[in-house]
Amino acid sequence: MAGITKLLAVLTPPPFLMPEEYDGLEFRWKWFVFRPALFQREVFLLAGLFGYIAFFLYGRWSNSRKATKWLDAHLPLLESQFSKPKRWTQDGYSDFFNFSTGRRNVASLHAIFTLRPRHDFFQWAFQTLRTFVDLQYRPTDDLQLDFKLLPGALAHDFVWAVVSKDELLSVKTDRWDLTFTKTTENSALPPKFSVMSEFADVTDGVLKAFPFAKVLEDPHVAQYFRSLSITDQPRERPLKPLLPNEHEKHVILNLRAPPASHPSVTAGIVAAMFPFVDSLSKVALRPETKIKLKKVREETEKDIKKESERDKKEEEAEALEAKKAAKRRVEEERIAKLSAADQKKVLERERKRSIRKQQGKLAK
Template identity: 30%
Template sequence: MADFFKNIVGGGSTTTSSAAPAASADSDFADFADAPSPVPVPFEPSAATTFGAAPTGRPYTKWYNIHERYSLSDFRGEGIILIIIGVIFTLHFIGARRNRAKARAWIKAHGSILASEFAVVGFGAASTPDQEPEKMIKAKSLFEYATYATGRQNVAFMDLKLTLQKRFNPVMNFIETAMGFFIDSVSAPEDSVDVTIYPFDGKEAQIVPSIPGAAELRSKDAKSAFDGFVWAIVNKDKMKQLREERYDLSITFTKDNTKLPIWTTVMSESAEITETFLTNELADAIKQAGDLFDFLIISDQPVDKPKKMDETIPRKRILLRYRLPSSDNYEGLAPLLAYTLRLPDQLATAAHFRPEVLRKVRAVRDEAVRQIQKAAEEEKAEERQAERDRARKAKRDAELNALDAKAQKRYLEKEREKEMRKSSKKQTMRA
């Protein structure tokens, strides 16, 4: 028994030592019997892989270098997008800069004329002889520039607007040009100037505030008032469009004049008005402007046809429009603007016509007033008739509700017979 436990506890080494020769005797495991445990060999970077290599102790791989993973051809789509964006921003910058240059060139050429005619030009303080022209005009957008002037005898104020092409957006500019070429009702984009002058017309006391220095203007109410009329000189290329778009010009008749170039015509309510305002100086100014001239309008009527009585109140104004030359040379256009700014003086002096002329001018306005009054009376009559019909229906419904079923049937039969008699009587009268 003791030998048994001895073999178990203390005989382990004997068993192991005796098993080793048996294992060594096995030829299948002879190569691995004395093999050492595997140990990793430390990485030693060579000189060829030192540049751009991975951290020490890690094997080199190209995933650590983005310039080896990708090439420029992999970013072709992004490159095209960046090029397009760059072109768009470049054209936008060049176009906006070109529009600013044109507005600056225009105000430099005409700033002295405006400063000589008005006490205040621009949106700041009073104008001075040494005022910078750029401060006289303000950018409302990338294609709209505006200025304002006041402080002149016979003129309440003047609005002036430059509308330029959308050079900062070539795609939109091309679309508008194409639409203007194929569609007659759409105007092609162009560089133009719109001048609107609002005369006092005897209303200095209502417009000029009660401040020192304004008493002289308020004392000349009667001298600034003049008769209302519509008179215009227009470019024949714009005549049809203006007649369709403007109610005030639609009431005039058209006639050419030998003083004017062949490509212009006069739209007037009276030949006497034309003789008064078509001077040789004005004709010469239009000739110098050339075909860039669009129109010069003196009007007391609204642009849209009046539909209410308050819209028939005369609002006198002078309007001038001409296009800008691509060369920014405004020598031929300056006389036209200068003459237009002095037109209120001529109106206050000469726009007092004979009763026969005024009777003819007022006939059209009186007819417009009569049509508006007639339309208003017809509308009121329709409203009164609708009110009577509603009252009659309410009375009929009340009478029917107060009757029993048999009485309602008799009521409806009498009503039907009455309607039949009316219809047969109408047919007899027509026959």
């Protein structure tokens, strides 16, 4: 009890002592007296609190406005292409999603806004300060259009991408499927962009099927373009071989989200994505390229299967060891409850058993 009393005495703030003499600004109303000079610290605390709330409200409004303006500007296009376009759904104050279905060659389109955390001062400040320390770190408002393709929409299994050179490092880090590719230059594209392709024949087939280079020549598109990829592989390395029904093919367009003041600036490239997707069934590859692509996937499947089996064996071994350890603990607890004489008998029996095991090993 004495300890609790001492603790309360430490935590209790000292009583406020009203100075006998005060010649500063004072407000009086009946029994109420307010002297601003006595509350200088509280003024700064309240100012900080109101500033944080204002930052939160403005950041939330800014992110919501950016996503809503973009959808409003592109909704007529989505309605002309899909039978079931939907409005935004929101996860927190920086992530917004739109889902559309009902189109030839496209099972679904996910439009995903991942915006900077403008509503959270501390996260925003951390990102901003990190840019001064890590020169490769560039937080941005990301807009991803993920077209999940229907069977038959992509004539062949391959991974291909065209990437802004500013994004090459982050793309290689974030996407396992793009590790299948090699980065090259292509004279058909503006010099600001690089191609990531498994084989040159794939690049020729894609660019012949659809003149995507013309789309990238638009300076407004180039300003917001980050990457465009075609893939038959998951973006993260699978832990076990995929079943036949788990293989999906995607066309993924990554853009910098345009400002709310000019949301329609990306309408041109978004509109171009639909004929681009339709052209993929016309991509022609040489027979030897098809054989190489198939071989790469078979070898990858074998490697993933080996790793999966190895991990499974390790997990089984760990589970068996844990079971043995638990059994030993139970036995040790049982022996600890015995008398000294019984414990001696048990230990002697264990010693003889250990000797017999060693003799059996030496005999072999």
